[in-house]
Amino acid sequence: MSGDDVSRMLEKIEEDRVRFIRLQFTDIMGVAKNVAIPARQTEKALTEGISFDGSSIMGFARLEESDMLLKPDISTYSILPWRPEATRAARFICDVYTPNGKPFEGDPRYVLRKQVEEAAKMGYVFNTGPELEFFLFRQEDGKPTLKFQDVGGYFDLAPTDLAEDVRRDIILALTDMGFDIEASHHEVAESQHEIDFKYGDALTTADNVLTFKFATKTIALQKGLHATFMAKPIYGINGSGMHTNCSLGTMDGQNAFYDPDAPKQLSDTAMKFIGGLLKHVKAITRIANPTVNSYKRLVPGYEAPVYIGWSASNRSALVRVPAPRGRSTRIELRSPDPTCNPYLTFAAILAAGLDGIRNEIDPPQSIDRNIFHMTAEERMSNGIETLPGSLFEANQFLMADPLICGILGEHVAGNLNSIAEIEWDLFRTAVTDWETNRYLSIY
Template structure:
């Protein structure tokens, strides 16, 4: 970090102005994946960002309700700054906001060192570990979400958009009566984030949009932009898009599945026609690493109190630490393709997960498995959810956070300062929830006790 080359900034600004752009939106991820940022007029772009754009460090630890959680280097130190610099390779026009372009920022401490709390920097640390193995991790994200419409009669003020049964895996107005999904898919295509397909999911108002695979940091960038974009597109139509893990008692949750492979010397590192199940030793050790570190990984893949209400038998959400061959009831599924398409699919994550952190967690666990040459147990046979066959995942956020703290190898790879900050932030969430009186408690007790 340092003073940005003003000629490069002016060149970028001039190019954008030539395309009718007058504002650049500089954005970055906080701990929970919310985009924080600033709109910058291009006629002041070089002066504004040349020395970085300052933000209060505690924005990392600002809760969805606006509370500021005490973290290391935050409130107790007088709320100092971090400094954001644009990664000009990520500039793209925003199709639904005429005259606006978007750029992802990298975040630094004032002394010029990378901010350890920055989720993008956390992922970079883990990718660097794969560099030492001579491997390039590739990731393909799949995200589910609900779209809600205003409803004055609903307690929350919202109800599911397009309420109807039996619309799983349909396209068109049958499950999307106003074509919201189709319009969004076209906008995302013009946003250049490699969205490839969309469909209605199992539940009313639930949809999935798939993103193409790419190198891990790029995949995380695109998933981060995707989540922000879908929420913005819904707001434009007075709707609410939510990636909440399980927003309804009577419908299933929303997942964040990750397809992961590694490449070495131009070849798929997980493929071996002569290996067990057509997987190489490296591929099987990667699976073993994910299983070994799954309890800690859950803290990043399932990072909210609500996340653990998505789990359970017959939910198609993982409940046990297991893997299977083309088995969607397993936590780690090995799709049937081999050769260049050899990969594992992590089905653990829910849609609330921060893309940078869940991908960093997946890579960290796989890296440790590969480094330590871990041996994978036999795959799941038949339908999962049998607790006699495999260890259960953490069943609440507190247990997952304890597992993350206890898994020192995993935590060290992610970065000790990041892990301390994440634990402080999330334990505050658990404590606040434990003190909150819920609708369930009132219904259960108020009239009878």
């Protein structure tokens, strides 16, 4: 960052009358973290970085090597519109460095940066457009409950959708922060919602996912509600997904997935990308669906895709090709959920797709029937496999995939493995209400 860049940024902060700066980043699990500094410390942050204790952040550093530096990305500067004038705050999303000035290999943003650079070497820009679903639940005594805020259904309007005003305020806040909001609506389940924003390059979009979740939770809390991106908070109703639209652009701005003369108007690049994605998708599942609860959503029914295949005509396939072509040609991976770390998820998707292009991996034949209506024998005869059914199983597939582990790096892959083993052991040994309700009176 040049001295002129720093000077312009400091002038901007002064013009905006900002009093505090939040330096944001994520841990390996994708949970937003931040260090708050007074605005007068911004110059130090921009030139030297702000130190913090990495040993306190999940998956970051051991105690004996815990010193880390946060260095702001000035392109992510944004005022937090919900803060009052007297304590006006702005934020930067930061990259994490070691004290010797090298990027920290455990920083999820760095993992994605490296894959974006790999794509650039091949002449591509990776664009993503995630669709995040979330629930709005009531709070009681300052604690979140599972009580619905509304009883609306898919695309319902007020007064059935009592959270319409909350969605409006979230959209206004995000718009003030520079988002280009495309649509919002009530989702299928009661108190479930979706707000869609415009696609962009993968790094910017991952930053936007972080901001989206942070802003949504903050605005909901101000309204006395709890916004949760948990994959399956309630049994028996739809869970929340993060369908992820992906495309490759060329350096001159063309869509590399579009070929008007090809079958389905999908280029050979698009087909090979799909082939690579399907080859590695079981390993990607550990990253895109990172919690024990994620796999309560990934079950047949409830519109969650579990069958490995692709289609240009039906939504039961794991990878769908939406109808628009030309500049809008894209594929949609339907399995991720919004608990995932977007930096790691986008990096893994991109790495798998680039592997397909490099090694000319052809996808299987497209599946144009509703897979949910097939029998087990029909799925088997069509070679349709299923995604891993648990965090434990998904983690085994990740650890057995040298490509995905390689792009994550030893630090991130090792920590993801440790986290999964600990989570699964805690889950496996926990005694649940279901067990006591079922067995206590009988035995």
